[in-house]
Amino acid sequence: MSRRRVSNPLALAVLSCLSERPMHPYEISTTLRSRGKEHSIKLNYGSLYAVVESLEKHGLISRRETTREGRRPERTVYEVTEAGITEFEDWLAELLSTPVRDFTSLEAGLSLMPGLPPDEVARLLGDRAERLRIELRAIDAAHAVAADMALPDVFLVETSYRRCMLTAEFDFVTSLADGIRSDSLNGTKAWRRLHELRAEGLSFEEIMADAVGYLGEEARILTSPPEQ
Amino acid sequence: MSRRRVSNPLALAVLSCLSERPMHPYEISTTLRSRGKEHSIKLNYGSLYAVVESLEKHGLISRRETTREGRRPERTVYEVTEAGITEFEDWLAELLSTPVRDFTSLEAGLSLMPGLPPDEVARLLGDRAERLRIELRAIDAAHAVAADMALPDVFLVETSYRRCMLTAEFDFVTSLADGIRSDSLNGTKAWRRLHELRAEGLSFEEIMADAVGYLGEEARILTSPPEQ
DNA sequence: GCGCTAATACTCTAGTTCGAGTGCTCGAAT
DNA sequence: ATTCGAGCACTCGAACTAGAGTATTAGCGC
Numbered sequence: 294m295s296r297r298r299v300s301n302p303l304a305l306a307v308l309s310c311l312s313e314r315p316m317h318p319y320e321i322s323t324t325l326r327s328r329g330k331e332h333s334i335k336l337n338y339g340s341l342y343a344v345v346e347s348l349e350k351h352g353l354i355s356r357r358e359t360t361r362e363g364r365r366p367e368r369t370v371y372e373v374t375e376a377g378i379t380e381f382e383d384w385l386a387e388l389l390s391t392p393v394r395d396f397t398s399l400e401a402g403l404s405l406m407p408g409l410p411p412d413e414v415a416r417l418l419g420d421r422a423e424r425l426r427i428e429l430r431a432i433d434a435a436h437a438v439a440a441d442m443a444l445p446d447v448f449l450v451e452t453s454y455r456r457c458m459l460t461a462e463f464d465f466v467t468s469l470a471d472g473i474r475s476d477s478l479n480g481t482k483a484w485r486r487l488h489e490l491r492a493e494g495l496s497f498e499e500i501m502a503d504a505v506g507y508l509g510e511e512a513r514i515l516t517s518p519p520e521q
Numbered sequence: 522m523s524r525r526r527v528s529n530p531l532a533l534a535v536l537s538c539l540s541e542r543p544m545h546p547y548e549i550s551t552t553l554r555s556r557g558k559e560h561s562i563k564l565n566y567g568s569l570y571a572v573v574e575s576l577e578k579h580g581l582i583s584r585r586e587t588t589r590e591g592r593r594p595e596r597t598v599y600e601v602t603e604a605g606i607t608e609f610e611d612w613l614a615e616l617l618s619t620p621v622r623d624f625t626s627l628e629a630g631l632s633l634m635p636g637l638p639p640d641e642v643a644r645l646l647g648d649r650a651e652r653l654r655i656e657l658r659a660i661d662a663a664h665a666v667a668a669d670m671a672l673p674d675v676f677l678v679e680t681s682y683r684r685c686m687l688t689a690e691f692d693f694v695t696s697l698a699d700g701i702r703s704d705s706l707n708g709t710k711a712w713r714r715l716h717e718l719r720a721e722g723l724s725f726e727e728i729m730a731d732a733v734g735y736l737g738e739e740a741r742i743l744t745s746p747p748e749q
Numbered sequence: 750g751c752g753c754t755a756a757t758a759c760t761c762t763a764g765t766t767c768g769a770g771t772g773c774t775c776g777a778a779t
Numbered sequence: 780a781t782t783c784g785a786g787c788a789c790t791c792g793a794a795c796t797a798g799a800g801t802a803t804t805a806g807c808g809c
Contacts, residue, residue, distance in 0.1 A: 445708025480673025
């Protein structure tokens with residue numbers, strides 16, 4: 294675990310809810326959902342109950358009462374403690390002020406990209422761009438609805454952030470796909486050649502045994518020791 | 522589990538390595554590290570061995586031989602299977618072509634942002650901007666080194682992507698902080714007032730009981746049913 | 750008054766992830 | 780000759796996560 298005894302961001306959302314008033318876990322989940330927080334913070338029951346238990350164990354929230362109506366399951370109402378408020382403020386401040394390495398799936402994909410032939414990658418990135426366009430349109434539509442309701446911008450910040458990141462991704466992906474298609478991205482020729490040779494039945498090892506011979510000068514770097 | 526029987530992106534990296542030649546897990550880890558993939562794909566031993574075992578169980582890789590030198594721990598060499606190659610190509614194609622919801626920590630922070638007073642949030646975002654600037658400089662420095670070595674752009678794609686996202690985040694964060702400081706972000710006045718009242722000792726519930734009275738017209742929306 | 754769906758409020762467990770810890774070897778410096 | 784640290788090659792257990800499953804009740808149409 295990291296520095297924080299409870300590290301799941303869902304715990305932060307729980308503390309946030311309980312700062313307003315005492316609630317039981319299920320109520321927390323519906324509150325979060327009704328405010329659309331589930332789009333920014335992963336919420337599922339298993340994690341929610343685990344996180345609540347863990348917060349209680351660490352004294353950040355405490356059990357206020359357990360009630361039951363009829364033969365429904367029990368409801369345990371929790372409230373935030375002093376320590377919980379401090380933790381909430383401190384954690385939130387850290388989230389806002391300190392960038393962390395988030396491993397995104399596209400970054401993983403890009404780093405292994407040479408495993409597929411360049412033209413296929415360009416095509417796939419084109420598909421992604423199309424899908425990103427659709428997502429962006431959905432966000433714009435949601436914002437239009439919000440504007441009609443005169444919902445203040447403060448409540449749309451997460452979505453605006455998403456929009457901004459999605460746009461940046463769209464631009465990157467589009468220009469990368471172009472760069473690959475036009476061979477203007479350095480190294481694309483060797484990459485293309487590599488896959489042509491593999492399609493002809495040569496193994497990766499055979500090609501690498503004489504990289505410069507097979508792939509041309511561009512591949513010289515592959516035969517020298519790896520960078521950094 | 523998601524659609525994929527092995528879902529950790531590290532498994533994709535393992536398949537990628539084994540497509541080049543058979544290796545043992547530790548060698549996979551050093552290969553990945555020497556190529557800087559660990560910056561794009563989370564790599565740690567526990568996960569690596571778990572993932573290798575799982576890939577084997579699902580027939581995507583197979584045990585080739587187990588050797589031991591002296592009294593060192595055994596080394597089990599794995600190779601990729603036909604099914605493994607198919608899975609690799611299919612998975613990589615999916616990663617590149619299909620955007621997924623990644624829950625980033627900043628998005629979580631932004632969605633709970635009103636839990637801290639506006640001016641503090643603006644300050645914290647300023648701090649983040651400064652840290653982002655430092656990261657960006659580090660990437661630029663690394664790119665300069667790579668350019669000196671004539672390393673083709675294809676191998677820098679992940680980093681270029683990071684740079685692009687970091688820049689977008691920087692711009693967003695900077696303009697958000699400005700918007701808060703200047704009250705030009707809609708809703709900031711009510712948000713500020715809310716924290717002033719809390720500082721004076723009123724509870725969240727008391728304030729919400731007469732939101733419009735306390736916070737002004739801007740808070741009218743808070744009293745009507747939540748959007749979507 | 751009877752079945753149906755939706756909502757309520759969790760529970761369960763298989764699977765995954767983390768990273769510190771272990772025990773070995775090798776080469777360089779004392 | 781011997782200590783020392785770096786690198787090798789994993790192992791282990793505790794914590795965490797996912798999301799399907801369970802059991803109840805309220806409301807609604809017929």
